[in-house]
Amino acid sequence: MTIRTAGTGAEAENATVAPALMRAAVHTRYGPPEVVEIKAVPRPVPGENDVLVRVHATTVCAADWRLRKADPILVRFINGFWGPTKIPILGMEFAGTVESVGSVVTRFGVGDEVFGSTGFKFGAHAEYVYLPETGGVALKPVNMTLEEAAAVLFGGISALHFLRLGKVQAGQKVLIYGASGSVGVFAVQLAKHFGAQVTGVCSTRNLDLVKSLGADEVVDYTKQDFSGAGQIYDAVFDMVGKSGYSRTLKCLKRGGLFVQVGAYGGMLSILAGMLRGMWVSMTGAAKVIGGVATAAPGDQALLKELVEAGKLRTVIDKRYSLDQIAEAHRYAEAGHKRGHVVVLFEPASR
Ligand SMILES: NC(=O)c1ccc[n+]([C@@H]2O[C@H](COP(=O)([O-])OP(=O)(O)OC[C@H]3O[C@@H](n4cnc5c(N)ncnc54)[C@H](OP(=O)(O)O)[C@@H]3O)[C@@H](O)[C@H]2O)c1
Known part of the structure; x- marks a missing residue:
């Protein structure tokens, strides 16, 4: 070969x-x-x-x-x-x-x-x-x-792509599920940069890390169900494909955005998740979006600028x-x- x-x-x-x-x-x-x-x-x-x-x-x-x-x-x-x-x-x-x-x-x-x-x-x-x-x-x-x-760039560009898709802006309440992975660490910082109020979901050992990245609230998924905290979000970003529809819809405002970045499980469960997403979107309960991240012109320059300004690490x-x-x-x-x-x-x- x-x-x-x-x-x-x-x-x-x-x-x-x-x-x-x-x-x-x-x-x-x-x-x-x-x-x-x-x-x-x-x-x-x-x-x-x-x-x-x-x-x-x-x-x-x-x-x-x-x-x-x-x-x-x-x-x-x-x-x-x-x-x-x-x-x-x-x-x-x-x-x-x-x-x-x-x-x-x-x-x-x-x-x-x-x-x-x-x-x-x-x-x-x-x-x-x-x-x-x-x-x-x-x-x-x-x-x-x-x-x-x-x-x-892998985490930064992916996070930028999906935060833009989710139209994250100042004043919104967003939940980042899987906040401690390579996409999550950038998503938390960039969502804060865009002015959102950010809740990060991670395990016990990563609570301090996610807080240090700027999250306003952190939820330890090993101890607490994030959907039971009484918060309602404008958008939920699932970085690892494990947030689950029932829990996510429970804490998402009606018609809010459920952005699926990561996938978990085999092809059948991914397909089943896509079908469920289409159904949920049709009912109006939430708008479910996903896809593959691509770099937009200027992304690399923006990430570099934010790093140099001390806003991104x-x-x-x-x-x-x-x-x-x-x-x-x-x-x-x-x-x-x-x-x-x-x-x-x-x-x-x-
Ligand atoms: N659609 C796209 O274009 C696109 C782009 C980039 C990435 N992705 C996909 O997105 C996924 C994530 O990528 P990544 O690079 O961020 O992954 P990663 O770095 O491997 O994510 C690992 C992190 O996920 C956390 N985690 C694991 N299970 C969790 C759970 N049940 N709840 C909350 N957090 C959990 C882990 O922390 P603990 O174990 O301590 O909890 C760990 O910090 C991958 O499946 C990747 O293929 C898709």
Whole structure:
């Protein structure tokens, strides 16, 4: 199988001389964390509009482990039915230093410290990635280390997308269910930035964390049913797919927004949830919305600006080396990380 690196990968196949190699975490079959192996693969050859980045840090997020194990099964229709033929190298976000720039690039220079998102092209679990200078790469926030900057865009862009979808604005009461995960930690801070009154639902060990992110109220789901606290919300954002329709509708104002970010369970329960959502929306009890987060123009710049203004921070739970990436997958997949798990490349990240 040909391993394609970030971009089309066509350059490596067409090259007449042996391409330079780089280390990358590659999976050539769907399965448990062990299917991810460190291999030497062709280093990408960027085009004239591209910026080649030497990656210092990346993360393992929910999208990575879901693609790795083809969960839900829908993944097979996107990434190859019998094996991950289209995206063998995972990783959606990174931070590092610019190694080289294409001949017409004007916004970046060699040595710049940048952060970026490869989005649904993935490929960031590799020593080098390249992106067009206008597509998903920016100078990293000045007040963040590279490892912190690597852990901003997956959670930040997802949270921004769904808060916009939920039309969160000043004075609204919103509940963030699953406030301590990588999307939740940004959703709490961004909802506060938009002026909402925020209740975060998390477990006992994360109460202080979620309060420190700005939540006005916190509910410990291991001790209390969030729907029984006597509060009525304008919108409920379920980050982990576990809030449940009955409980959510009980504390949502009639016609309020139930925003489903995360999904839990197999394809059948996801489909059953979608059907129930359509029914609930038809009855007018609530408007149920979901979908897939996409970056809007300006999102990366806004997140960087908020970080630099001290209004947004990231949360790093654990750090792994590239050689330990299977461990990072296992930990992320368990569903209990606080914020992000970061994977660090050599030389040691600043
Ligand atoms: N639709 C989209 O475009 C989109 C975008 C991004 C992510 N997602 C999905 O959204 C989900 C969440 O993503 P993520 O990156 O935030 O996940 P994550 O970082 O893995 O979330 C883990 C967090 O969820 C908390 N949690 C687990 N069970 C909980 C429960 N019953 N009640 C409340 N909190 C609970 C955990 O804390 P404790 O264990 O301590 O409670 C942990 O802090 C994933 O399924 C992902 O695929 C969807």
